[in-house]
Amino acid sequence: MTDVAARPVAEQNGPNRVLRIARRTREANIFLVTALAFVVGLAFGAVLIILTTPELLRSWGSFFSHPRGTIALNFNTVFGAYEQLVVGAIADPRAVWTAIAHPSKDNWAVALGPISATLTYATPLTLAGLGLAVGFRTSLFDIGGQGQLIGGAIAATYIGFSVHAPGVVQIPLEILAGVIGGLLVASIAGILKASTGTHEVITTMMMNYIMLFFLTFLLLHAPFQLPGESEGLSKSIVPSGQLPRLLGWLSGTLQVNLGFIIAVAAVFGVSWFLNRSTTGFEFQMVGANPEAARTAGVNSKRVVVMALCIAGALVGLAGMVQVAGIDHSLTNGYGGTIGFDAITVALLGRSKPWGVFLAALLFGGLQAGGHHMQIVTPTNIDYSLALVIEAVIVFCVATPALVVALFKLKDVGEAGRAVTTGAWAS
Amino acid sequence: MKLELRGITKRFGTLVANHDVNLIVEPGEIHCLLGENGAGKSTLMNVLFGMLTPDEGQVLIDDEPVVIRDPKDAVSLRIGMVHQHFMLVPVFSVAENVVLGFEPVRPWPVLDRRKAAEEIGEVSAKYGLDVDPDAIVENLPIGMQQRVEILKALDRDAEVLILDEPTAVLTPQETEALFVIMRSLTAQGKSIVFITHKLKEVLAVADRITVMRLGEVVGSTTPSEADEDSLASLMVGRAVNLVVDKAEAAPGDVVLEVHNLFVEDDRGLTAVQDLNLEVRKGEILAIAGVQGNGQTELVEALTGLRPTVAGTITLDGNDIHGSTVRQMLDAGVGHIPEDRQRHGLVLSMSIEDNLVLDMQRRPEFSRRGSRNLKAIRENGARRLDEFDIRAQNSQVAVGTLSGGNQQKVVVARELSRPLKALICSQPTRGLDVGSIEYVHRQIVADRDSGSAVIIVSSELDEVVALGDRIAVMFEGRIVGVVPPTTSREQLGLMMAGSSEIGSDPVGAVS
Numbered sequence: 001m002t003d004v005a006a007r008p009v010a011e012q013n014g015p016n017r018v019l020r021i022a023r024r025t026r027e028a029n030i031f032l033v034t035a036l037a038f039v040v041g042l043a044f045g046a047v048l049i050i051l052t053t054p055e056l057l058r059s060w061g062s063f064f065s066h067p068r069g070t071i072a073l074n075f076n077t078v079f080g081a082y083e084q085l086v087v088g089a090i091a092d093p094r095a096v097w098t099a100i101a102h103p104s105k106d107n108w109a110v111a112l113g114p115i116s117a118t119l120t121y122a123t124p125l126t127l128a129g130l131g132l133a134v135g136f137r138t139s140l141f142d143i144g145g146q147g148q149l150i151g152g153a154i155a156a157t158y159i160g161f162s163v164h165a166p167g168v169v170q171i172p173l174e175i176l177a178g179v180i181g182g183l184l185v186a187s188i189a190g191i192l193k194a195s196t197g198t199h200e201v202i203t204t205m206m207m208n209y210i211m212l213f214f215l216t217f218l219l220l221h222a223p224f225q226l227p228g229e230s231e232g233l234s235k236s237i238v239p240s241g242q243l244p245r246l247l248g249w250l251s252g253t254l255q256v257n258l259g260f261i262i263a264v265a266a267v268f269g270v271s272w273f274l275n276r277s278t279t280g281f282e283f284q285m286v287g288a289n290p291e292a293a294r295t296a297g298v299n300s301k302r303v304v305v306m307a308l309c310i311a312g313a314l315v316g317l318a319g320m321v322q323v324a325g326i327d328h329s330l331t332n333g334y335g336g337t338i339g340f341d342a343i344t345v346a347l348l349g350r351s352k353p354w355g356v357f358l359a360a361l362l363f364g365g366l367q368a369g370g371h372h373m374q375i376v377t378p379t380n381i382d383y384s385l386a387l388v389i390e391a392v393i394v395f396c397v398a399t400p401a402l403v404v405a406l407f408k409l410k411d412v413g414e415a416g417r418a419v420t421t422g423a424w425a426s
Numbered sequence: 427m428k429l430e431l432r433g434i435t436k437r438f439g440t441l442v443a444n445h446d447v448n449l450i451v452e453p454g455e456i457h458c459l460l461g462e463n464g465a466g467k468s469t470l471m472n473v474l475f476g477m478l479t480p481d482e483g484q485v486l487i488d489d490e491p492v493v494i495r496d497p498k499d500a501v502s503l504r505i506g507m508v509h510q511h512f513m514l515v516p517v518f519s520v521a522e523n524v525v526l527g528f529e530p531v532r533p534w535p536v537l538d539r540r541k542a543a544e545e546i547g548e549v550s551a552k553y554g555l556d557v558d559p560d561a562i563v564e565n566l567p568i569g570m571q572q573r574v575e576i577l578k579a580l581d582r583d584a585e586v587l588i589l590d591e592p593t594a595v596l597t598p599q600e601t602e603a604l605f606v607i608m609r610s611l612t613a614q615g616k617s618i619v620f621i622t623h624k625l626k627e628v629l630a631v632a633d634r635i636t637v638m639r640l641g642e643v644v645g646s647t648t649p650s651e652a653d654e655d656s657l658a659s660l661m662v663g664r665a666v667n668l669v670v671d672k673a674e675a676a677p678g679d680v681v682l683e684v685h686n687l688f689v690e691d692d693r694g695l696t697a698v699q700d701l702n703l704e705v706r707k708g709e710i711l712a713i714a715g716v717q718g719n720g721q722t723e724l725v726e727a728l729t730g731l732r733p734t735v736a737g738t739i740t741l742d743g744n745d746i747h748g749s750t751v752r753q754m755l756d757a758g759v760g761h762i763p764e765d766r767q768r769h770g771l772v773l774s775m776s777i778e779d780n781l782v783l784d785m786q787r788r789p790e791f792s793r794r795g796s797r798n799l800k801a802i803r804e805n806g807a808r809r810l811d812e813f814d815i816r817a818q819n820s821q822v823a824v825g826t827l828s829g830g831n832q833q834k835v836v837v838a839r840e841l842s843r844p845l846k847a848l849i850c851s852q853p854t855r856g857l858d859v860g861s862i863e864y865v866h867r868q869i870v871a872d873r874d875s876g877s878a879v880i881i882v883s884s885e886l887d888e889v890v891a892l893g894d895r896i897a898v899m900f901e902g903r904i905v906g907v908v909p910p911t912t913s914r915e916q917l918g919l920m921m922a923g924s925s926e927i928g929s930d931p932v933g934a935v936s
Binding site for chain 1: 729731750751752754755756761763768769770771772773774775779783784786787791792795796797799
């Protein structure tokens with residue numbers, strides 16, 4: 001056999017520390033790329049603000065006569081807008097100070113308003129993002145978030161207005177319904193993929209349309225149609241079935257509700273599932289190398305069906321918390337873009353549960369802050385600016401090579417790898 | 427034409443693939459470039475053929491420095507390359523393939539097929555290639571297809587031909603024929619760079635031998651001055667045991683039995699035809715044969731990966747044909763797959779995860795649906811040590827390991843579960859000599875511990891060194907079972923389909 005002396009030094013204990021540090025630096029680079037993506041996003045937003053505000057555009061005419069004035073005006077406007085973006089997403093320090101100095105329900109309600117709005121927006125995004133992330137980790141590019149969300153919302157709403165039970169019974173029933181609703185929608189794509197090989201991108205996308213128009217149909221017929229309503233509005237979930245608001249005792253305007261707790265619990269759950277469970281390990285085997293998984297005795301068809309079912313269940317749950325927590329009844333095109341935003345949330349979070357959670361918080365914050373910015377800034381900078389910034393950030397995070405080139409970063413290791421789901425390779 | 431590489435250095439990041447390499451190829455010589463996988467041979471040739479740009483050094487032709495920016499430059503400098511994987515259009519004729527990209531046209535844009543065919547016929551005859559210009563490439567055997575590649579290079583007036591591991595896909599007879607062609611080419615003034623890691627071939631055909639190790643030239647010699655042992659130790663940097671130390675087999679009862687097995691390939695054609703074989707406890711049955719004669723399909727059927735059409739597979743008296751892969755694995759079938767990266771490992775996962783890849787649900791690694799990370803980590807550390815896997819620790823991704831260490835991970839995993847039968851497919855393909863030695867020793871150890879072992883290999887050396895009995899497979903059938911003492915010539919003939927000399931009753935059941 002080989003003599004011990006011939007073994008590489010690295011095998012002995014010493015250099016392990018160096019290796020651990022090296023690995024940490026590489027991880028830090030993922031954060032670096034993400035941070036720089038923010039810089040790019042905000043810079044892009046600044047240019048947009050200047051280009052779309054006539055006052056600022058005009059100021060550049062006098063740039064050569066009053067350079068400092070021009071720059072100060074532009075900087076202050078942009079900075080002011082971003083300040084309001086942050087205030088609207090997290091908190092206004094002055095309001096917090098007032099609440100501490102003069103504690104009262106009203107003052108606290110004002111101070112906590114922004115964070116409540118952020119968490120409210122983040123709740124369905126977290127759940128739906130988690131669902132899609134489970135698919136992505138299994139190399140399934142599930143883009144049927146919209147349809148699965150509607151499926152969950154329809155099922156939950158049906159239980160919500162037809163069962164009249166106390167909350168402790170009613171809400172779990174709605175949760176179960178939401179999970180099953182989303183699961184059923186996604187399972188169609190899973191079964192088709194496993195049995196006939198149909199690509200899930202096609203089937204999940206088509207299910208979006210099917211569910212969208214199925215909803216429209218339902219809203220115009222019993223039992224969903226609100227009697228006397230022809231504009232597409234469903235009956236409401238009975239009060240006992242509405243998710244309790246966490247800060248409702250402070251003020252009726254704070255919408256953050258039990259759904260947020262459910263979302264955080266789901267983050268823990270999915271985190272355990274992907275990182276610790278045997279089944280989750282098999283999912284990732286199939287995701288990373290389906291042929292090796294098959295050779296190792298994993299039934300990859302079953303895994304495909306299971307993964308899409310779990311994804312659908314989580315997205316359906318997102319539909320449930322949105323309807324039972326916020327809207328209480330269904331409308332045409334319910335859920336809006338949540339199902340699609342969840343794709344970006346999952347990609348931005350690199351399909352890792354806690355990453356998805358952070359990405360959802362970011363998106364929630366940008367939405368809450370964007371609305372606030374539009375109302376508060378003197379020139380009424382449009383809410384859509386927040387969406388542009390959001391999109392640019394995702395664009396940069398998904399294309400690390402771009403950020404690396406822009407900032408001339410060196411050796412970025414894992415951070416340099418493009419964000420993909422691997423689904424297109426098959 | 428005299429070709430010289432002077433001081434070539436090529437780095438990939440921190441890895442130095444070639445360091446200050448000097449090489450002179452004289453006109454009319456066969457120059458062998460010998461080295462293990464990863465020694466830098468292919469990098470060097472890719473530099474020469476313009477596919478990589480060297481960081482330092484230059485290429486000289488007839489003592490004049492030249493710049494080769496891409497393969498087109500190389501071709502115009504009369505350098506030709508035959509790649510390991512052929513670059514031919516299967517549905518085109520030989521002539522069409524050869525002129526592709528350099529088509530003779532009679533008034534544009536009409537391809538002059540007859541002129542092309544005539545030209546190629548002439549070249550073919552001149553060097554004794556014996557290729558029919560009108561044959562369709564997909565109907566030709568592999569050896570002929572390789573000649574088409576050589577023709578392509580010659581048709582572009584190549585003076586220096588680079589052959590990248592040309593014998594890897596050939597039968598011994600085809601290899602001999604290739605050597606004859608190589609000699610006829612050099613007799614007419616062409617020079618050849620012959621890349622290989624097979625020592626016997628080097629000694630048979632080379633005029634000059636350059637040995638590379640870890641990106642550097644470690645020696646230059648001629649066949650008359652060298653022998654297999656000296657070349658092998660030069661290649662790996664230490665003395666190597668080329669024969670496998672193994673005790674006489676002590677075969678017990680029949681463990682694995684295959685009866686009248688029929689298996690279809692992906693296209694629905696019969697790949698395994700009416701095949702019978704039996705393997706006893708404590709013996710190694712080596713299955714020899716040229717690639718593509720149904721070995722892959724046989725192994726897939728034996729491991730549950732491919733459905734059988736007819737016939738039975740019995741393990742310890744139980745018919746297991748038609749079982750799922752999971753059931754096969756649980757029944758005690760170990761599998762070292764042909765392509766470790768595609769089938770054996772998940773490269774992005776850690777070593778310790780790969781070491782439990784087909785055992786993830788065993789009670790020792792999974793408790794109530796939750797992975798037992800502690801046991802998996804301990805198992806990883808133990809196997810790393812036990813199987814001499816060279817890695818910093820068991821948490822690094824398997825994809826970062828060398829081929830030899832990756833294979834050790836697969837071997838370690840399969841041998842760490844209780845096995846009744848072990849099926850190995852090309853267990854040492856692409857490995858360096860040191861790792862080959864190691865994997866062979868582990869397989870023999872598994873035999874001695876009482877497994878029935880099947881080894882499928884297209885390397886005659888391996889088949890002869892490891893097999894207690896050798897079954898030769900041709901076109902989906904076993905043409906004969908012979909003892910390992912059988913001559914290579916006879917094995918070669920059997921691999922080409924001749925069966926009458928094959929069946930040796932002594933070898934059939936020992």
